[in-house]
Amino acid sequence: MGVSAAYRLLVAxxxxxxxxxGWSVAAVxxxxxxxxxxxxxxxxxxxxVAQLALLMLLGIVLAPARWLRLLPGxxxxxxxxxxxxxxxxxxxxxxxxxxxxxxxVTRTGRPLGSSLPGLGKVRKWxxxxxxxxxxxxxxxxxxxxxxxxxxxxxxxxxxxxxLEPSIERVHRWTGWxxxxxxxxxPEAVPSPELIRETLFYRREAAPLAIPAGRWGGWxxxxxxxxxxxxxxxxxxxxxxxxxxxxVAMRRALLExxxxxxxxxxxxxVWVATQATGPEAxxxxxxxxxSGDKRKDAHAAPRRLTLVNWGGLVLEExxxxxxxxxxxxxxxxxxxAAGGSASLEADAAVVTALARTPEDSxxxxxxxxxxxPLLELLDFLRDLRRAGGNRRILMVxxxxxxxxxxxxxxxxxxxxxxxxxxRLRSLGxxxxxxxxxxxxxxTLAVSGGAA
Amino acid sequence: MSGRPLFAVVGHPNKGKSxxxxxxxxxxxxxxxxxxxxxxxxxxxxxxVDGQELYALVDTPGFQRARRVLHWLRQHERGAHRRAEVVxxxxxxxxxxxxxxxECELLEPILEGAGIxxxxxxxxxxxxxxxxxxxxLRWTGQPSLALVNPIGPADHLAEWQAALGQFxxxxxxxxxxxxxxxxxxxxxxxxxxxxxxxRGVLAQAVRLLEADRTRxxxxxxxxxxxxxxxxxxxxxxxxxxxxxxxxGQKAALESEFRSDLRRLExxxxxxxxxxxSHRRIERQEAGLPLVDEDLFAERTWLxxxxxxxxxxxxxxxxxxxxxxxxxxxxxxxxxLRGGAWGRDRGGDGLVDGGSVGTGAGDGRxxxxxxxxxxxxxNRNFPHVVFNRARYHHWLxxxxxxxxxxxxxxxxxxxxxxxxxxxxxxxTLEKIFDRLRRNPEATAVQGELADRIAAVFARDDDLGDxxxxxxxxxxxxxxxxxxxx
Numbered sequence: 001m002g003v004s005a006a007y008r009l010l011v012a013x014x015x016x017x018x019x020x021x022g023w024s025v026a027a028v029x030x031x032x033x034x035x036x037x038x039x040x041x042x043x044x045x046x047x048x049v050a051q052l053a054l055l056m057l058l059g060i061v062l063a064p065a066r067w068l069r070l071l072p073g074x075x076x077x078x079x080x081x082x083x084x085x086x087x088x089x090x091x092x093x094x095x096x097x098x099x100x101x102x103x104x105v106t107r108t109g110r111p112l113g114s115s116l117p118g119l120g121k122v123r124k125w126x127x128x129x130x131x132x133x134x135x136x137x138x139x140x141x142x143x144x145x146x147x148x149x150x151x152x153x154x155x156x157x158x159x160x161x162x163l164e165p166s167i168e169r170v171h172r173w174t175g176w177x178x179x180x181x182x183x184x185x186p187e188a189v190p191s192p193e194l195i196r197e198t199l200f201y202r203r204e205a206a207p208l209a210i211p212a213g214r215w216g217g218w219x220x221x222x223x224x225x226x227x228x229x230x231x232x233x234x235x236x237x238x239x240x241x242x243x244x245x246x247v248a249m250r251r252a253l254l255e256x257x258x259x260x261x262x263x264x265x266x267x268x269v270w271v272a273t274q275a276t277g278p279e280a281x282x283x284x285x286x287x288x289x290s291g292d293k294r295k296d297a298h299a300a301p302r303r304l305t306l307v308n309w310g311g312l313v314l315e316e317x318x319x320x321x322x323x324x325x326x327x328x329x330x331x332x333x334x335x336a337a338g339g340s341a342s343l344e345a346d347a348a349v350v351t352a353l354a355r356t357p358e359d360s361x362x363x364x365x366x367x368x369x370x371x372p373l374l375e376l377l378d379f380l381r382d383l384r385r386a387g388g389n390r391r392i393l394m395v396x397x398x399x400x401x402x403x404x405x406x407x408x409x410x411x412x413x414x415x416x417x418x419x420x421x422r423l424r425s426l427g428x429x430x431x432x433x434x435x436x437x438x439x440x441x442t443l444a445v446s447g448g449a450a
Numbered sequence: 451m452s453g454r455p456l457f458a459v460v461g462h463p464n465k466g467k468s469x470x471x472x473x474x475x476x477x478x479x480x481x482x483x484x485x486x487x488x489x490x491x492x493x494x495x496x497x498x499v500d501g502q503e504l505y506a507l508v509d510t511p512g513f514q515r516a517r518r519v520l521h522w523l524r525q526h527e528r529g530a531h532r533r534a535e536v537v538x539x540x541x542x543x544x545x546x547x548x549x550x551x552x553e554c555e556l557l558e559p560i561l562e563g564a565g566i567x568x569x570x571x572x573x574x575x576x577x578x579x580x581x582x583x584x585x586x587l588r589w590t591g592q593p594s595l596a597l598v599n600p601i602g603p604a605d606h607l608a609e610w611q612a613a614l615g616q617f618x619x620x621x622x623x624x625x626x627x628x629x630x631x632x633x634x635x636x637x638x639x640x641x642x643x644x645x646x647x648x649r650g651v652l653a654q655a656v657r658l659l660e661a662d663r664t665r666x667x668x669x670x671x672x673x674x675x676x677x678x679x680x681x682x683x684x685x686x687x688x689x690x691x692x693x694x695x696x697x698g699q700k701a702a703l704e705s706e707f708r709s710d711l712r713r714l715e716x717x718x719x720x721x722x723x724x725x726x727s728h729r730r731i732e733r734q735e736a737g738l739p740l741v742d743e744d745l746f747a748e749r750t751w752l753x754x755x756x757x758x759x760x761x762x763x764x765x766x767x768x769x770x771x772x773x774x775x776x777x778x779x780x781x782x783x784x785x786l787r788g789g790a791w792g793r794d795r796g797g798d799g800l801v802d803g804g805s806v807g808t809g810a811g812d813g814r815x816x817x818x819x820x821x822x823x824x825x826x827x828n829r830n831f832p833h834v835v836f837n838r839a840r841y842h843h844w845l846x847x848x849x850x851x852x853x854x855x856x857x858x859x860x861x862x863x864x865x866x867x868x869x870x871x872x873x874x875x876x877t878l879e880k881i882f883d884r885l886r887r888n889p890e891a892t893a894v895q896g897e898l899a900d901r902i903a904a905v906f907a908r909d910d911d912l913g914d915x916x917x918x919x920x921x922x923x924x925x926x927x928x929x930x931x932x933x934x
Contacts, residue, residue: 255892271662272498274477280491311578340578371464374514
């Protein structure tokens with residue numbers, strides 16, 4: 001059963017109970033067996049004074065704390081009433097229910113017990129609405145009981161109280177009470193004669209003291225009081241509670257976690273710029289062994305041909321001389337390939353290099369700040385094919401030049417290792433990555449046998 | 451071609467293509483690495499508005515054998531008017547050979563009609579090896595724009611300007627790692643200038659992205675406001691027997707309280723980062739300082755220390771029975787005010803000494819002691835939390851999705867963020883006060899969120915000069931803007 005259905009059932013049940021209780025109370029209060037008239041004071045105490053007192057308490061409970069601070073003691077009353085609440089009583093009763101019923105009640109009530117912001121007011125007005133439903137039904141039941149007895153039996157009304165107020169004072173009080181309807185329903189306003197003639201004392205033979213024509217004189221006034229001070233305020237409160245409950249429900253929904261996001265989503269278009277699918281795995285560089293870094297895996301060849309790959313801006317003679325000095329070798333010359341050179345020019349360089357003695361090496365001076373492209377790898381493959389397997393091929397990635405290309409920075413170790421990893425994919429044991437200048441460190445490209 | 455703008459981000463490997471895509475698409479799932487060939491397949495990043503694609507970026511692998519491709523194209527050239535056809539023929543004849551996988555992959559979207567965004571690194575020297583790439587792109591005949599992405603500190607912009615200007619309609623500098631939202635938007639507008647039919651769509655995209663940015667900022671402000679409310683209301687408590695010494699418990703309670711606050715703040719950080727589509731940020735920040743000098747409150751709990759059965763046995767039953775009738779009439783008024791089902795604060799009847807008064811001298815004290823940590827009363831606390839959140843938001847909002855550095859939420863935010871005016875601080879203080887009194891008041895939270903959103907918006911608009919000078923950084927200006 002949903003919370004909503006359970007709540008409606010609860011309200012309906014409370015109203016049913018209210019009708020029965022109201023009728024029953026009326027039957028008791030208006031009970032007349034001919035031995036003693038119905039005491040008007042009792043009727044007013046039960047159906048007017050008690051209801052007004054409860055209305056006042058209701059006002060205190062519902063009033064915001066800042067208002068109650070203006071009324072001494074009101075806050076204390078409000079706090080005290082909290083401990084008499086049906087909410088507390090319900091919980092006490094709930095623990096005494098049979099396990100199955102208790103489980104049902106707990107499950108139904110769980111959403112109401114949620115700590116969602118805004119639900120406090122929903123609970124408050126839901127409770128108020130249910131109780132006002134009971135109260136309205138109670139008053140209607142009492143009215144129905146009263147009218148039934150008035151219509152289908154002969155009631156005798158009189159009034160009696162130990163306080164013994166004067167007739168004038170009682171007339172004044174009843175006049176005040178009848179003010180809302182007195183101007184248009186004068187027969188429902190007790191006259192001084194009626195008040196005087198219907199005063200009785202229990203020690204006297206009351207029925208005999210009241211003139212027969214006056215026996216029913218009070219009922220229009222009593223019914224008007226029950227309607228005006230009992231039923232109507234409750235009907236108004238029921239309407240207000242129903243309205244506030246709807247408002248609280250709406251607000252609670254709006255304040256529930258996530259609702260702001262949902263509303264935001266409804267109010268705004270959904271903008272997404274991200275990729276719709278996962279990214280492909282990166283290409284894997286073929287690993288050719290475990291020896292990633294070995295110093296001097298290859299002795300520097302005694303003779304070397306340099307290749308300026310990719311259009312490095314450098315002074316050929318100066319660089320050749322410095323490399324020859326640094327590596328203690330003879331530099332046979334410098335070719336140019338890659339970059340803006342044509343493929344035919346590259347092929348010619350390969351052919352020329354293949355003609356050099358097989359014990360001489362080839363050192364490609366490359367831009368270390370650029371990544372090693374497949375184009376370079378193609379060139380190295382062609383070179384190996386044409387130049388034979390015994391030839392040492394060296395790739396020398398240079399760091400960014402300073403001062404117009406006259407001085408070179410050695411490539412940082414991380415960059416050097418990136419080059420090594422990439423070139424390893426060729427699986428060429430005669431291929432090395434070499435740092436220059438300043439760091440004459442040779443990195444073996446392949447972990448395989450040199 | 452569907453007519454929707456498509457932009458292929460192409461270039462040499464390792465020049466920041468993926469970084470640019472990550473930044474423009476606000477997607478930190480893009481794989482960015484120092485190794486060449488990180489991107490092996492073209493990947494689309496469509497801008498979708500309620501599922502409808504407006505435009506798309508395509509990240510592509512870099513050129514690997516540009517000279518060979520150009521050589522093939524020249525061999526098959528049939529006149530300048532049919533060059534695009536030759537490129538198409540190249541892709542068709544090599545698509546499945548495996549000889550030019552990267553070139554085929556990057557040329558395909560261009561042949562579908564994509565505009566070309568050619569990316570170079572402005573911090574390394576220009577080289578002639580780029581020319582075959584640019585020439586191939588020119589052969590496609592598609593509208594093009596060059597982006598100079600200065601990855602490193604060196605400045606080679608002038609030589610790039612000279613070279614790129616010969617091949618591309620528009621040349622712009624765009625630092626993918628530091629570009630703020632405003633610069634991303636400017637670049638998108640520039641994309642729209644490449645072809646007349648694209649202008650309207652890109653203008654619409656810009657409007658939507660700006661609106662989305664405002665919305666994101668608002669949601670971030672709400673998140674911070676909620677967190678502040680939760681932190682201001684937070685407390686932890688522990689029940690102790692009547693004669694127990696609370697001294698030993700205080701350290702543990704304080705630790706729990708602090709870690710709770712920290713967790714709330716971290717959760718806020720995570721949410722803000724998620725709102726800005728940052729899902730992989732690694733943060734470093736100082737711990738939440740201070741909490742409160744009078745962190746602890748010690749109260750005596752009265753009858754609530756007793757069990758409910760004991761309370762009832764103590765004679766409360768009579769009163770409750772009387773009250774039940776009254777209350778049924780009253781209408782459950784107070785009744786369900788917060789705890790009909792026992793979930794109210796203190797609804798379990800055991801805690802919240804604050805609501806039952808104080809002092810053991812009224813003769814009712816019987817249960818024990820309740821020590822609580824928080825809620826903090828330190829007036830500075832919400833300001834500290836707010837300023838930390840403000841600084842974090844500022845860092846996250848301007849962080850690009852290409853940035854891979856650790857997000858350091860430390861240092862002095864005053865170096866970059868101007869202090870709030872006194873009037874605004876005073877307003878915030880009043881809101882904090884109201885939140886302290888009623889942390890669940892969503893209206894107050896909403897008001898705070900609005901204030902925070904306004905501050906965030908101002909922070910977003912901070913001039914670059916102030917920010918860059920504080921960070922010791924300078925983005926180079928655009929070097930050319932030809933034809934746009």
